[in-house]
Amino acid sequence: MSAEFHRLGFGEIHAISAAHRRGIDTLMEKVLSAFPKMQPDNSPDDTSIKVAIIGRPNVGKSTLVNRMLGYERVITYDQPGTTRDSIFIPFEREGQLYTLIDTAGVRRRTKVYETIEKFSVIKALQAIEAAHVVIMLLDAREGMTDQDANLLGNVLDAGRALVIAVNKWDGLDQSQREQVRYNLSRKLHFIDFAKIHYISALHGSGVGNLFGSVKAAWYAAHRQIKTPRLNQILQDAVMAHPPPLIRGRRVKLRYVHQGGHNPPLFVIHGNQVNSLRGAYKRYLINTFREAFALEGTPIGLEFKQSENPYEGRKNTLTPRQRKKRQRLMQHVKKKK
Ligand SMILES: Nc1nc2c(ncn2[C@@H]2O[C@H](COP(=O)(O)OP(=O)(O)OP(=O)(O)O)[C@@H](O)[C@H]2O)c(=O)[nH]1
Ligand SMILES: [Mg+2]
Structure with a gap:
C-alpha cells in the first residue's frame, strides 16, 4: 500500500492509523523536526x-x-x-x-x-x-x-x-x-x-x-580547584577544628579532590566519614567557600570510606539540598 503512494512521488510517506493512534508519534516527530528549536541548544560554540x-x-x-x-x-x-x-x-x-x-x-x-x-x-x-x-x-x-x-x-x-x-x-x-x-x-x-x-x-x-x-x-x-590547594585547606580546617570522636575514635579526613562542577562537588576520603554530622559538614563547606571565594553557588560534599573506596558511594548533594529545602519551608511557614 505505502509503495503505491511512493510511486506518486510525494516524498516521504508515513502510514498511520488515526483511530488506533498508530504511527502518529513518528509522524509528529517528523513534522516538528522541520521547525527550528525554541531554545538555543548547548552547542560548544555557545559561550554565553x-x-x-x-x-x-x-x-x-x-x-x-x-x-x-x-x-x-x-x-x-x-x-x-x-x-x-x-x-x-x-x-x-x-x-x-x-x-x-x-x-x-x-x-x-x-x-x-x-x-x-x-x-x-x-x-x-x-x-x-x-x-x-x-x-x-x-x-x-x-x-x-x-x-x-x-x-x-x-x-x-x-x-x-x-x-x-x-x-x-x-x-x-x-x-x-x-x-x-x-x-x-x-x-x-x-x-x-x-x-x-x-x-x-x-x-x-x-x-x-x-x-x-x-x-x-x-x-x-x-571553577576547577587544584587538588594540592584543596588538601591544604582541608588539613588547615581539620587542624583548626578537629572532627568529632565516634565510639572513641576520631573521624579522619585524609584526602580531598574535586569531583565535579556546576555546582562544585568536593569528594573527601577518610575513616568513619559516614558518622559526620551536619554541623561539621557545614563548617567544611563554609571553609571551602571562603578559601576559594565560591560566592553564589551551592557546594556539594561527598564522603568516601578509605578502607573500601567503593563502599558507601553516595552522592550527599541531593539529600542535603532536600533537607535544606525542608528547613527553609518550615522556617518560612513558621515566620508567617
Ligand atoms: N514601582 C515599581 N514597579 C515595577 C518595578 N518593576 C516592575 N514594575 C511594574 O510591575 C508591573 C509588572 O511588571 P512585569 O515586568 O510585566 O512583571 P512580570 O514579572 O514579567 O509579570 P508576568 O510576566 O505576568 O509574570 C508593571 O506594571 C511594571 O511597571 C519596580 O521596580 N518598581
Ligand atoms: Mg513578564
Missing part, C-alpha cells in the same frame, strides 16, 4: 552565561529583562500572566555574552488555574535547568511568600548558582526598607551563599550591580 529570571507573576521579571538589555524587548504590564512562555534573548555586555531567559510567572495553586499553574511551573523548572545562574526576583512589598519558598526549593534541588533580587525597592520608605531587610535575612538564612540585591527594575537602580554577582556566581559554579 545563561541567566534565568524567575519569580511570581507581576514581580517585574520582564521589566528587569528590558532594563538589563537596555531596550524594550519584552512586554511588561501591570497584570499577572503577561509573559506566557520562556523567551531566550542573547546579548553582549562589556565583552561578555549572556542569554537572558524571561519566564512566565509561577502562579499560586488554585483549582481554576490548575492547568496554567502546572504549565508555568514546568516552564520555570525548564528555565532553571537551562540556566547557569538563576536570578530569583522577589517583590519588596510582599516579602518572601510560600510560593517563593517553593520556587527557591526548586533552584536548590537543581543545584543552580543563584542571585536574589528584591524588586520594587523604589516604592518603600526607610522604615519599610529596614523591615523588609530584616524579614528577608531571617527567611533566607538557609541560603547563605546567594547575594541579595535591592533593586528597582522600573527605575534601574541597582540593576547594573546584578551583572557582577551573576558573573561571580557563574565563575564560582564552574
